[in-house]
Amino acid sequence: MNLAPAEKRFTPIIILLLVAALVAVIALWATDNAGRQTAGGHRGEALAGSDEYFEWKLVTTWPKNFPGLGSAAENLSRMVDEMSNGRLKIRVYGGGEIVPALGVFDAVSQGVADAGHGAAYYWKGKVPSSVFFTAVPFGLNAQETFGWLHYGGGLELWEEAYAPFNLVPMGGGSTGVQMGGWFNKEINSIEDLQGLKMRIPGLAGEVFTAAGGTSVTLPGSELYTSLQTGVIDALEWVGPYNDRILGFHQVAKYYYYPGWHEPGSVLEFIVNKESLAALPEDLQAIVRYAARASSQDMLDEYTGRNNEALRELIEDHGVELRRFPDDVLRALWEGTREALDKLATNDPMAAKVYASYSDFYKGVRNYHHISEQSYINLRDVVLEDEDF
């Protein structure tokens, strides 16, 4: 029996609730404030975002861990992991692991994967202007292409070309100038190209066909056997560092130079627009600069490794180097002009990119005549056969 009036009976409960609320508020405030004190006031909001954890799938057009070409994505993943303190994990899949090698563009466009690594000119059927972002026969070399992309308006055009596909492109390394390729017979004149079956994809393939050859598109995995069995008479892949691994020196005698078809192939990272936008700003920056750092690293890797591989091919495997005759190169240049004109006529975006590219080309070629080109030739004038 409780003799106290109703209001007296409720007083302790009301006090209890008020005090509990006060304690809870103090506890929450104290916890929040502890975070702010170490973080610095202006970063409170950003730190809340920075605790989020992300996992990305990155699909590539290369076999998993393929030297050089495959290094870029692995390096990107490692750099992002280190810099983000594990907040963004990028899992790399080789070609065919979760999507086919040539399905990378669609997979990233549709959000099946968050990012991809490959070469823009693979998507020429969908984006005709894409050839300029990888390599054009007789075009810019690696250093020049990076100059055009980052200080000549190239990257902005690339972004414009890929925007309708929900993709953000970034430079993804370079192989440097690629070798002219492996041949089973000597090429002494333009007549020797007639009827020759060569694996040579992209715009260069069109040019080769226009010059009287037959261009064939085959994946890397089928090249060795196709050359061995005579399905093809010639092929180009990359350069000594990569070609040695696939063993072409076992089934072809002549290794041709100068490369004319891919003078400084720049690879690409592509990122799904929503996947990128979903990241806090610091992680977006980490992805962009890691791409840039891994891009430089690939060119350094090729520059460092190609020469060792070339020496081995020649000294240990008896490969014979041959130079394409000038008239063959001139015929291929004529074909290249026609192919580029056709490309620009049929696609307004390709015309716009071509204009930017050729404008940069004129200027940089002019300057490199008296700088990079002049210097690299000077070494032979002064050193002759001496070693440094």
Place this chain on the structure above:
Amino acid sequence: MNLAPAEKRFTPIIILLLVAALVAVIALWATDNAGRQTAGGHRGEALAGSDEYFEWKLVTTWPKNFPGLGSAAENLSRMVDEMSNGRLKIRVYGGGEIVPALGVFDAVSQGVADAGHGAAYYWKGKVPSSVFFTAVPFGLNAQETFGWLHYGGGLELWEEAYAPFNLVPMGGGSTGVQMGGWFNKEINSIEDLQGLKMRIPGLAGEVFTAAGGTSVTLPGSELYTSLQTGVIDALEWVGPYNDRILGFHQVAKYYYYPGWHEPGSVLEFIVNKESLAALPEDLQAIVRYAARASSQDMLDEYTGRNNEALRELIEDHGVELRRFPDDVLRALWEGTREALDKLATNDPMAAKVYASYSDFYKGVRNYHHISEQSYINLRDVVLEDEDF
């Protein structure tokens, strides 16, 4: 007046305290758990470290915001700020702001500043081997030097050479090949070098003096007036993009090529070892990869900007380009060999670095004969005077 017994009076207070404690515990648990759910359990420790805030001073040998050379440090600072979400702020100081331009090495070594940007060959007096990490006359170009640093053992040697000074070196951009310089008279033979006073620092200056000239070391700020007043007869600075800004075309008629003395100058970031070690691992990675990304960016900037500046110098300012005669270049090469041999004889570390450098040089020159060099010459063979 309260008629209830003592134990009855305390009951509501006890309940109140118990409930308040429970609410507080629940509130704290809920807050903590919300953090863990987004963070992922394995990162608890690392996240605690990542809340720390750092400020670095970076001192440079360049005037603040100098185009190209000065961009690297500003880009590094911006990239690190974005990627670290403001946890590492790097404040950049131009030469002379807090330490003299040529006091950068000592300042970072002694911890007066945390980091620096300059060129390794400035410290030749302290570290004779340092010339190889910047540029050597007739040596590796930019692409080749980066290849040597990152895939030829160069960076490890650089780290070894700087370790006694408490410094960690990183590549900090490249100007590409530098121009031969500005002259007030034509150089037609080795006789024309006799007694010629030229501002040309470093190993190249020694070589120039051995060839009969007189090398002078002057800071960039004094070059214009010195050439104008005849204190010097010639000077080299960088290339069109930088030279145009200093106005040398107003006081010299001839612009010489090919550059022979700095074929691909690589700049440097130096970081105080303790400053770097004091950062959590993610920030250390951010500094390293930002250096790499900003390094690539500088070469792209020079590649993009030099050609515009060259056109302006020739078309708008009537600058006349001249080529050094081959016999002059050969004499300078002989002097370079002697200077390098002397360097290696007097310093064991320089001998070790020279051996690595020349080994890489042989291989990469051999490969570039059939790749980069062969390709850049091919463009003239096929395009002749045509535009791309």
